[in-house]
Amino acid sequence: MVLKQKFHEAFKGTVERMTGPRTVSAFKEKGVLSVSEFVLAGDNLVSKCPTWSWEAGEPSKRKSFLPPDKQYLITRNVPCLRRAISVEAEYDAAGGEVLIDNEDNDGWLATHGKPKETKSEEEDDLPSMETLEISKGRAIRSIPSYFGGEEEDDIPDMADFEDSGNLVEADDPATLQTPYFVTHEPEDENILRTRTYDISITYDKYYQTPRVWLTGYDESRMPLRPELVLDDVSQDHAHKTVTIEDHPHLPGKHASVHPCRHGAVMKKIIDVLMSRGVEPEVDKYLFLFLKFMASVIPTIEYDYTMDFDLGSSSS
Amino acid sequence: MASRQASPSPSASMSGSLLQFDRFQSLVDVGFWHRLSVLKLDTLGIDQSPVPLVGFFAPHSRAHVSNHLNLLSESLPDPVKNASPLETHLGNRNKCPVPGILYNTNTLEGFKELDRDNLLQIEANKILADIQSGRVEEDSTLLLRFLVISFADLKTWSFRYLFAFPALVVDPPATLLSLQPATQILSAEEAESLSAACNEWRSSSLTAGIPFFIVSINSDSRATLRPLKDWEFCQGDQNKLLFGFYDPCHLKTNPGWPLRNFLTFICLRWKLQKIRFLCYRERLGLANLDVSLIGDALISIPKDFGEPQYIPKAVGWERNGNKLAFRHICLAESMDPQRLAVSAA
Numbered sequence: 001m002v003l004k005q006k007f008h009e010a011f012k013g014t015v016e017r018m019t020g021p022r023t024v025s026a027f028k029e030k031g032v033l034s035v036s037e038f039v040l041a042g043d044n045l046v047s048k049c050p051t052w053s054w055e056a057g058e059p060s061k062r063k064s065f066l067p068p069d070k071q072y073l074i075t076r077n078v079p080c081l082r083r084a085i086s087v088e089a090e091y092d093a094a095g096g097e098v099l100i101d102n103e104d105n106d107g108w109l110a111t112h113g114k115p116k117e118t119k120s121e122e123e124d125d126l127p128s129m130e131t132l133e134i135s136k137g138r139a140i141r142s143i144p145s146y147f148g149g150e151e152e153d154d155i156p157d158m159a160d161f162e163d164s165g166n167l168v169e170a171d172d173p174a175t176l177q178t179p180y181f182v183t184h185e186p187e188d189e190n191i192l193r194t195r196t197y198d199i200s201i202t203y204d205k206y207y208q209t210p211r212v213w214l215t216g217y218d219e220s221r222m223p224l225r226p227e228l229v230l231d232d233v234s235q236d237h238a239h240k241t242v243t244i245e246d247h248p249h250l251p252g253k254h255a256s257v258h259p260c261r262h263g264a265v266m267k268k269i270i271d272v273l274m275s276r277g278v279e280p281e282v283d284k285y286l287f288l289f290l291k292f293m294a295s296v297i298p299t300i301e302y303d304y305t306m307d308f309d310l311g312s313s314s315s
Numbered sequence: 316m317a318s319r320q321a322s323p324s325p326s327a328s329m330s331g332s333l334l335q336f337d338r339f340q341s342l343v344d345v346g347f348w349h350r351l352s353v354l355k356l357d358t359l360g361i362d363q364s365p366v367p368l369v370g371f372f373a374p375h376s377r378a379h380v381s382n383h384l385n386l387l388s389e390s391l392p393d394p395v396k397n398a399s400p401l402e403t404h405l406g407n408r409n410k411c412p413v414p415g416i417l418y419n420t421n422t423l424e425g426f427k428e429l430d431r432d433n434l435l436q437i438e439a440n441k442i443l444a445d446i447q448s449g450r451v452e453e454d455s456t457l458l459l460r461f462l463v464i465s466f467a468d469l470k471t472w473s474f475r476y477l478f479a480f481p482a483l484v485v486d487p488p489a490t491l492l493s494l495q496p497a498t499q500i501l502s503a504e505e506a507e508s509l510s511a512a513c514n515e516w517r518s519s520s521l522t523a524g525i526p527f528f529i530v531s532i533n534s535d536s537r538a539t540l541r542p543l544k545d546w547e548f549c550q551g552d553q554n555k556l557l558f559g560f561y562d563p564c565h566l567k568t569n570p571g572w573p574l575r576n577f578l579t580f581i582c583l584r585w586k587l588q589k590i591r592f593l594c595y596r597e598r599l600g601l602a603n604l605d606v607s608l609i610g611d612a613l614i615s616i617p618k619d620f621g622e623p624q625y626i627p628k629a630v631g632w633e634r635n636g637n638k639l640a641f642r643h644i645c646l647a648e649s650m651d652p653q654r655l656a657v658s659a660a
Binding site: 049050051053058075076077078079081172173174175176194196198215217220221222223250251252253301303 | 341344380630649
């Protein structure tokens with residue numbers, strides 16, 4: 001699997017180097033975007049949803065086919081209050097899923113039914129074991145060293161710090177003394193689940209579509225291992241369409257929604273719109289695209305507005 | 316002993332209570348550590364001189380979570396260009412630049428032995444000097460100076476660090492008379508005009524990154540935002556004045572940390588003792604006066620302010636939980652060349 005992925009990456013890289021970027025629009029025919037259409041759609045997203053912005057990224061990683069100051073889009077500190085893995089049951093119960101591509105098992109879910117308010121149904125709220133374990137670990141070791149910190153002797157000696165503790169600090173009455181975590185936990189006080197995400201959108205030259213990347217942080221604002229990000233991905237996609245790969249502009253591994261079927265799905269969405277007499281405009285591509293991404297990452301509350309109705313099945 | 320509760324009861328805040336500020340919180344992107352490692356290996360070597368940083372923040376914009384002070388890879392000086400990091404980041408509304416300083420030590424012992432009280436005091440003294448000299452009126456982000464101490468262990472690719480957001484401690488502390496959603500204080504016309512003015516301020520590349528401002532509302536309910544350097548023009552007219560700041564905090568009951576030095580500045584520099592402030596917050600990136608707060612604070616000029624050697628105490632080390640403990644991140648998996656080679660095989 002990993003090897004296959006690597007071969008594919010190498011192949012893809014070669015093709016990307018040898019072929020020029022798309023210049024002719026094939027938005028309605030194939031659901032794909034040319035480079036200039038990506039920039040146009042990105043500009044529109046940034047202007048309508050100002051929590052998104054363009055980034056220039058590392059100069060050494062810049063793609064020459066994109067403007068230097070518009071290499072990728074990012075929105076930061078997006079809350080994710082619950083794990084997708086634990087709300088899945090609710091979505092199934094709600095029965096609001098619509099498969100818009102059922103040719104194979106990789107079918108995309110177009111829209112979800114509105115999740116039921118299940119505050120009273122505690123069973124559904126139980127977090128996964130993985131989540132529980134992390135929370136527990138952190139409560140005991142108040143230093144989040146789980147992030148790869150295997151070396152025992154690396155656990156910092158807090159006594160060294162506390163004995164010289166700043167007394168002014170402890171007695172300062174004008175500092176709000178908050179409990180350990182400052183984010184509001186919506187339900188159970190004892191189980192901490194609020195993660196935050198930086199979501200970035202790059203242009204994938206090979207598939208000629210946008211591509212979404214997720215960088216997660218836990219409640220204490222420490223980076224999440226990319227594997228833990230899969231908890232926040234719809235389980236239909238977690239190990240198939242969402243993979244962990246090198247980000248084209250940022251260092252390290254990040255979870256990403258693989259773009260191999262983006263064009264096909266976007267084409268279907270566009271066809272549905274056109275069959276309803278709505279003429280989709282290319283600068284709205286990212287709104288449609290982010291709406292579609294919401295089915296993959298249903299609990300990450302990023303911003304996208306819809307200027308038009310996707311259809312009767314939309315929530 | 317201060318209350319451990321996150322939210323003092325609203326009734327307490329009505330009758331004049333101690334004004335408590337919610338701490339700023341740091342968030343360090345993995346890219347920052349990558350860039351620091353490169354900088355350390357290629358440029359700094361064993362030089363332990365402080366390194367200028369630029370951190371980024373934005374007003375609170377999403378329910379449930381406060382915004383953080385972010386360190387990204389571009390927070391560090393570009394080793395190629397010798398440009399000041401602050402200047403290259405103006406204009407992005409989601410990345411308001413804040414000046415900071417990094418003390419990175421070569422050894423763990425050196426890290427533990429850093430005189431933290433002294434380092435914090437040095438930064439606080441800079442803030443005081445910038446208040447007194449009037450530099451803050453030209454560049455208000457100086458009120459938000461921050462400090463990071465770190466030990467980058469490049470043998471194990473692990474990083475220990477601690478943030479401080481220095482705040483001057485005024486004695487006696489400020490009192491909060493009231494704190495309410497802005498829409499409850501302003502008339503509908505005023506709120507509408509203020510929203511429009513804030514959105515305009517936030518969408519202009521010249522002002523988007525400027526986190527402190529003066530709101531002036533005239534008798535026709537028209538609101539205008541002005542930079543701090545316009546203070547003398549605002550004084551004379553009969554308009555209602557509000558002192559606004561980008562509030563990263565999401566709590567309904569408390570203002571965020573940036574207000575703290577701002578109030579001190581207004582009191583020490585402009586000699587105001589009753590201050591109406593605006594905690595500017597957004598929803599979906601646009602001004603939202605239901606979540607923005609307007610408060611009245613009383614602050615008195617510190618007793619020893621006139622003395623030539625006036626140096627207020629400073630606080631602001633970030634807590635890890637309720638403890639003053641450093642944070643630790645190990646990035647061997649993404650940085651260790653040996654491990655990368657193994658995982659790539």
